[in-house]
Each structure stands twice: as C-alpha cells, then as structure tokens.
Amino acid sequence: MPEQEKMPEEEKMLEASSRKTVSIRDILYRRLNIYLAAGWVIATLLTGLAGTQYFNEGLRGRVIHLVNIIMAFETAREQDAGSVGRIDNFLSDQMDDIGVNDYFIVVILDNAVRYSTIDLPSEQLLALPLHGEMSYPSSFLGYEWSVPFIDWRLYGVEDPDQRVRVIVGLWKGEVFFGILTITLFVFAVGLIVGAVSLLLARRVVAQVVHPLEDSATAVLQRKENEMTPIRLNTRLRELTQIEDALNDLIARLDATVRRERHFIANAAHELRTPLAAVRAQAEAVDRQAVTPQIRGQIDGMLDATDRASRLIAQLLQLARSEAVASDASDAEPIDLVAIARDLIAQFTPEILESRGDIELFAPDAVTLPGNRELVYALLRNLLENAVKYAGTPKHIVVTVAGGQNPDPSICIEDNGPGMSEANFQKAFAKFERLGRKSGDGAGLGLSIVHDIAKRQKLRLMRDQSPQLGGLKVTVSFTRSPSA
Amino acid sequence: MRILIYEDDPAIGDALTRRLQQGGYTVDWVEEGVALRSAAEYDDFTVIILDLGLPGEDGLTILRGLRAMGANTPVLILTARDSIEDRVKGLDASADDYLVKPFVMDELLARVRALARRKAAKAQDIVRCGDIEIEPAGLIVRKNGKVIEFAPKLFNLLLTLVVNSGRVLTRSELDEKLYGWSGEAESNTLEVYVSQLRRKLGADLIKTVRGVGYIIPRED
Numbered sequence: 029m030p031e032q033e034k035m036p037e038e039e040k041m042l043e044a045s046s047r048k049t050v051s052i053r054d055i056l057y058r059r060l061n062i063y064l065a066a067g068w069v070i071a072t073l074l075t076g077l078a079g080t081q082y083f084n085e086g087l088r089g090r091v092i093h094l095v096n097i098i099m100a101f102e103t104a105r106e107q108d109a110g111s112v113g114r115i116d117n118f119l120s121d122q123m124d125d126i127g128v129n130d131y132f133i134v135v136i137l138d139n140a141v142r143y144s145t146i147d148l149p150s151e152q153l154l155a156l157p158l159h160g161e162m163s164y165p166s167s168f169l170g171y172e173w174s175v176p177f178i179d180w181r182l183y184g185v186e187d188p189d190q191r192v193r194v195i196v197g198l199w200k201g202e203v204f205f206g207i208l209t210i211t212l213f214v215f216a217v218g219l220i221v222g223a224v225s226l227l228l229a230r231r232v233v234a235q236v237v238h239p240l241e242d243s244a245t246a247v248l249q250r251k252e253n254e255m256t257p258i259r260l261n262t263r264l265r266e267l268t269q270i271e272d273a274l275n276d277l278i279a280r281l282d283a284t285v286r287r288e289r290h291f292i293a294n295a296a297h298e299l300r301t302p303l304a305a306v307r308a309q310a311e312a313v314d315r316q317a318v319t320p321q322i323r324g325q326i327d328g329m330l331d332a333t334d335r336a337s338r339l340i341a342q343l344l345q346l347a348r349s350e351a352v353a354s355d356a357s358d359a360e361p362i363d364l365v366a367i368a369r370d371l372i373a374q375f376t377p378e379i380l381e382s383r384g385d386i387e388l389f390a391p392d393a394v395t396l397p398g399n400r401e402l403v404y405a406l407l408r409n410l411l412e413n414a415v416k417y418a419g420t421p422k423h424i425v426v427t428v429a430g431g432q433n434p435d436p437s438i439c440i441e442d443n444g445p446g447m448s449e450a451n452f453q454k455a456f457a458k459f460e461r462l463g464r465k466s467g468d469g470a471g472l473g474l475s476i477v478h479d480i481a482k483r484q485k486l487r488l489m490r491d492q493s494p495q496l497g498g499l500k501v502t503v504s505f506t507r508s509p510s511a
Numbered sequence: 512m513r514i515l516i517y518e519d520d521p522a523i524g525d526a527l528t529r530r531l532q533q534g535g536y537t538v539d540w541v542e543e544g545v546a547l548r549s550a551a552e553y554d555d556f557t558v559i560i561l562d563l564g565l566p567g568e569d570g571l572t573i574l575r576g577l578r579a580m581g582a583n584t585p586v587l588i589l590t591a592r593d594s595i596e597d598r599v600k601g602l603d604a605s606a607d608d609y610l611v612k613p614f615v616m617d618e619l620l621a622r623v624r625a626l627a628r629r630k631a632a633k634a635q636d637i638v639r640c641g642d643i644e645i646e647p648a649g650l651i652v653r654k655n656g657k658v659i660e661f662a663p664k665l666f667n668l669l670l671t672l673v674v675n676s677g678r679v680l681t682r683s684e685l686d687e688k689l690y691g692w693s694g695e696a697e698s699n700t701l702e703v704y705v706s707q708l709r710r711k712l713g714a715d716l717i718k719t720v721r722g723v724g725y726i727i728p729r730e731d
Contacts (some may be wrong), residue, residue: 297591301520304589304613308526311616314533337613341593348594369723373679376720380728388722401595426722 394430
C-alpha cells in the first residue's frame with residue numbers, strides 16, 4: 029500500500045481542523061438575515077414614497093370635491109346662513125373622535141364672510157386667495173404646532189357672478205403625518221413578519237442541515253476497514269446521490285483491498301511452495317552417502333531457505349499490519365496469557381533440544397482489546413529473537429502482567445548477550461534499509477515489532493534482564509491517551 | 512505403516528516419499544487426487560499428508576469428504592498460509608495437525624510419528640515412546656519390558672502425554688482431556704498426578720514448562 033494513502037490518523041485530523049470551512053447553516057442564516065432586512069427596508073421606503081404620492085392625490089381630490097359641493101349648495105338655491113355651518117358641524121361631530129382639525133372652510137357671499145371655521149379677522153378671510161398657501165398655527169391632536177407645521181394649502185372656487193367664493197384650507201402636516209403613520213405601520217409589520225419568517229427559516233434550514241450533519245457523523249463513525257455500504261437513512265435525493273457515490277467508492281476500495289490481500293496470500297504461497305521444494309529435496313539427500321563437502325553445501329542451502337522463509341513470514345506480517353486499521357475500534361478481546369502460552373508451546377521443543385528452559389509467569393488470563401493477528405505476530409517476533417540470541421543453554425522468561433492493578437504488559441527476557449539502547453533503536457529502522465541491503469534477514473523481526481507497536485499504539489521498552497543478564501523487552505499495552 | 516500423500520508439487524512429493532520410505536513407511540503419493548476413496552481405504556493408512564494447494568479449497572474438500580465418510584485417519588495439513596484464520600479453518604475442517612511450508616523434514620517426521628501414535632492409541636494398538644510401551648486396551652504400561660501398575664486416571668494422563676510427545680500440553684488441555692472439561696480438578700491435582708508418574712517412570716520423562724504445561728520431549 030503506498031505510504032501516502034496510509035496517512036497517520038493525527039495528521040488527517042489536523043488537516044481537517046486547520047482547513048477553512050464554512051457551515052451551510054451559517055451561510056443560509058447570514059443570507060436570510062440580509063435578504064429579509066433588505067426586503068423590509070425596501071418595502072418601507074416604497075410604501076413611504078408611493079403612499080405620499082397617492083395620499084396627497086386622494087386628499088386633494090376629496091377637498092376639491094368638497095369645495096365644489098359647497099359651492100353648488102350656495103349657488104343653486106337660497107340658503108339660510110346656517111346651512112353650511114350645520115353640515116360642517118355635523119361632519120366635525122362625526123369625526124370628533126379622530127380629532128380632525130386639519131382643514132377649514134370659508135364661504136364668502138357678496139363680499140361678506142358668510143361662514144368660517146377658523147378664527148381669523150374677516151378682512152384676512154376676505155383677502156384669502158383662491159389658490160396658494162398660507163400660514164396658520166394648527167392644533168392637530170390638540171397640540172399647537174409651530175414651525176414647520178403651520179403651512180396650509182388653499183383650494184377655492186368662485187361662481188361666475190363672483191358672488192360666492194368657497195375656500196377650503198388643508199393642513200400640509202396632515203399629509204406628512206398620514207404618510208408617517210402608514211410608513212411606521214409598514215415598518216412595524218415588516219419587523220414582525222421578518223422576525224417570524226426568520227424563525228421559520230431557521231427551522232427549515234435546520235431541517236435541511238440536520239440530515240447533512242447526521243450523514244457526516246455516520247461516515248465519520250465508520251471503522252477504517254469497514255467495507256459495508258453506508259446507509260444514510262434519508263429520503264433527500266441530494267443525499268442519496270452522495271450515498272450512492274460513497275458506496276461506489278467503498279465498493280471500489282474494497283475490491284482493491286481484497287485484490288491486495290489476495291495478492292499477498294498468493295505471493296506467499298507462490299514463494300513458499302518452491303522454497304519448500306528446495307528444502308525438502310535438500311533434506312531428502314542421504315547424508316551418509318555424500319562427501320562432507322556436499323553435506324556442507326546442503327547445510328548452506330538449508331540455511332538460505334531458512335532465511336528466505338523467515339523473510340517471507342515477516343513480509344507477510346508487515347503487509348498484514350499495514351492492512352489492519354490502526355485505531356483500537358476494530359479491536360476484539362484477546363487473552364495475552366493464552367497467546368503467550370501458545371507461542372511458548374511452539375518454541376519449547378526447540379529450546380528443550382538445546383537443554384534449555386523457558387518459563388512463563390502470568391495470571392490465569394489478561395484480556396484486553398486488540399488485534400489478535402498483530403499482537404500475535406509482535407510477540408512471536410520478540411520470542412523468536414529471544415530464542416535465536418539466547419545463550420547456551422537457552423534460558424528465557426516470559427512475564428505477563430495485568431488484571432486489576434498493574435497495567436497490562438508482556439516482558440520477555442533471555443540470557444543472550446543483550447542489546448544496547450542504540451542498537452535496539454537502530455534495529456527498528458532496519459526495514460527501511462532492506463531495499464538496499466539484501467541478504468541478511470536478521471533483525472527484521474524488531475523492525476516489524478516496532479511497526480506493529482506503533483500501529484497498535486503500544487509502548488516498547490528495552491532493558492538488561494536483571495535475572496538472566498540478556499535482553500529484556502517489555503511491551504506495555506496501556507494505550508497512552510495522547511496517542 | 513502406510514502414509515498417503517496428496518501433494519501436487521513434484522519436488523516436494525518426491526522428497527517426502529523418499530524420506531518417509533527411508534523411515535520405514537510405505538508411501539502412496541497422489542499428485543492430483545480429487546477422486547475420493549472409500550472410508551475403509553482411507554483407514555488403511557496410518558497418516559494422511561494433505562497439501563492445501565493454491566485455490567485453498569481442494570485440500571479442505573478432500574478432508575471434509577473423508578471425514579464425512581467416517582474415516583478417522585489422522586490428517587497433517589501442509590500449507591503456505593500461516594495466518595491464525597487459515598490455521599483455524601484447517602483445524603475446523605478436522606485436520607489433526609498443521610505445518611507451514613517450507614517445513615523442516617525432521618519436524619514433519621516427528622509430527623507424523625505423533626499422529627501415528629495417536630492413531631495407534633485410538634485403535635487400542637501398542638503405543639511406544641522410548642523405553643516405554645503402552646497397551647491402551649489392557650491399561651498396561653511396560654518400562655524396559657517390566658510391567659508398571661497405574662490407576663486409570665494416571666494411565667490416561669500418561670497415554671495423553673505420550674501420544675502428544677514432542678508437543679506442550681497446556682494445563683487446560685490436560686484438564687479437558689482427563690475430566691472432559693477444564694476446571695473440575697483442584698488446582699494442584701495435575702501436579703500430584705505428574706509427580707506420581709515421575710516417581711514410577713523416572714524424573715526425566717515429563718518436563719514441566721512453567722506457566723504453560725507439560726511435555727514429553729521427542730526422543731530424536
């Protein structure tokens with residue numbers, strides 16, 4: 029597997045967190061806020077502008093109509109002096125509750141003030157023009173307005189005989205305050221409608237974004253080597269499209285991984301079978317029937333097949349350790365003591381043949397989560413090294429600690445020459461030099477041990493064995509929280 | 512003693528045949544033998560050596576087939592696959608032992624001898640181990656021709672150790688074999704039995720692998 033594909037988990041996390049990202053939720057909220065605010069302002073402005081225009085026109089039209097009606101009354105037939113006043117009083121009474129004090133009516137008959145609703149001397153009333161403006165303090169809403177709300181617009185008509193003049197004054201503040209009232213009302217309604225829309229929009233956004241977030245969680249929670257199709261449990265077509273695309277990717281990835289594993293297994297078989305043939309043939313030679321020189325050559329062949337088969341086994345272990353997910357989530361419960369017993373049982377015949385001794389000190393069981401294949405390979409390599417480098421006779425002690433109090437660990441000691449810390453560290457790196465340095469497979473074991481320990485987040489410690497004098501390697505299964 | 516070998520690699524098959532013949536066995540080597548024999552024919556053999564072959568299933572098919580017929584001959588599997596999963600698969604298909612290629616010939620011969628002893632014990636034939644001779648049918652043990660008396664449980668323990676000589680038997684395996692399941696015996700019963708065996712047969716016969724179990728080392 030190429031190295032860049034197996035980027036360590038921490039780096040991936042780091043990359044994700046430092047990347048500048050924007051949440052769809054934030055974008056939608058911000059946009060909605062802006063659009064609603066803009067709509068609200070524009071609606072208010074348009075209402076104000078259009079309202080001014082139409083309010084003005086409507087008011088003026090009504091006033092002119094009123095003037096003409098009064099004129100018609102005054103000229104059509106003889107009226108007693110109080111008829112206009114009665115109409116006006118009637119109107120004022122009807123509109124008293126809304127405080128209409130924003131217009132006045134002046135009727136002049138034969139150059140004398142016949143009727144007036146404002147308190148001005150009659151010479152001023154008689155001098156009022158038919159069209160134009162005048163200043164007069166209004167008492168709109170019971171309040172005496174001063175500048176600038178004292179302007180009135182005049183609308184007047186005169187009959188052809190110039191006997192009757194009717195003049196109506198309209199307070200300009202009326203238009204201003206009318207528009208102001210309407211605009212404020214629109215403003216307030218906009219505010220309420222906007223706030224409600226925003227709340228509703230937030231709910232809608234949440235409804236859209238939730239499935240997205242759920243999907244991300246579903247994808248994130250998957251184990252690294254889980255190859256079953258993802259189920260996002262959504263009816264949203266956009267998400268099902270993503271789901272399909274992801275599943276397609278997973279299927280292709282799965283196929284690649286399978287091919288790779290298949291290749292590893294096949295390669296092992298293809299290499300091991302001919303190697304077994306060479307070995308079997310070399311061992312089938314009747315040693316008594318050949319010269320010592322040929323016996324020596326046969327031993328050389330056997331030695332070479334030994335190295336080659338160890339190399340194959342170790343390459344397989346390495347390939348497997350890379351194929352297995354590095355996080356602890358795929359862990360199964362494994363019993364360290366059972367694994368240690370199994371391995372020791374395998375090496376015992378060899379050790380007994382050299383009149384040596386191997387001992388295990390352990391509680392009944394130490395069970396913890398881990399990857400069985402990898403932990404097995406790690407301990408097998410350590411034990412293999414111990415058996416290989418132990419003194420004569422071979423003496424090896426394996427100690428498993430764990431259970432309630434001590435942190436789970438396995439410690440393997442031998443009576444060999446030991447190893448300096450520098451060489452121990454160097455042996456870890458050996459595999460990286462393998463490509464250039466062919467031949468000697470020795471020491472590759474430790475590099476695999478190191479690799480597996482790193483992937484399984486275990487700690488390795490080297491020491492000198494106090495009781496046996498050789499190398500003491502401790503594997504601590506306490507996963508450091510920072511790792 | 513007859514050995515049946517299923518091996519498609521000519522060089523391995525040839526070498527195995529020659530070495531086993533040198534060891535005094537009669538060897539039938541089948542290079543491509545999916546054709547099944549009858550159970551009786553299989554049972555004529557002392558041990559069957561089965562190569563699992565590249566596709567992986569051929570050998571296992573033969574194994575399942577002969578077990579389905581009721582043939583009890585011990586089967587030693589040769590394979591290039593060494594993962595725990597593969598090992599379990601082989602043993603699940605009721606293989607008796609498992610050797611990864613490339614193998615050491617002496618190791619293979621020792622395993623064959625152990626399987627032969629197992630077959631003999633099952634068939635109530637005489638089982639030999641060094642200077643000890645065991646007659647399972649009569650519960651008789653002879654050391655250098657002299658009969659030594661054993662209680663049935665002690666006899667069973669000795670037979671189990673002898674049949675598996677060259678292999679470490681863990682405490683739980685021994686408990687299971689002696690009592691049907693592990694854990695029934697008191698914790699030191701096994702030690703007591705082993706020390707009784709040592710007293711009667713010599714201290715060197717059974718080695719203790721501390722923390723693991725017991726082994727009778729193979730004698731070669």
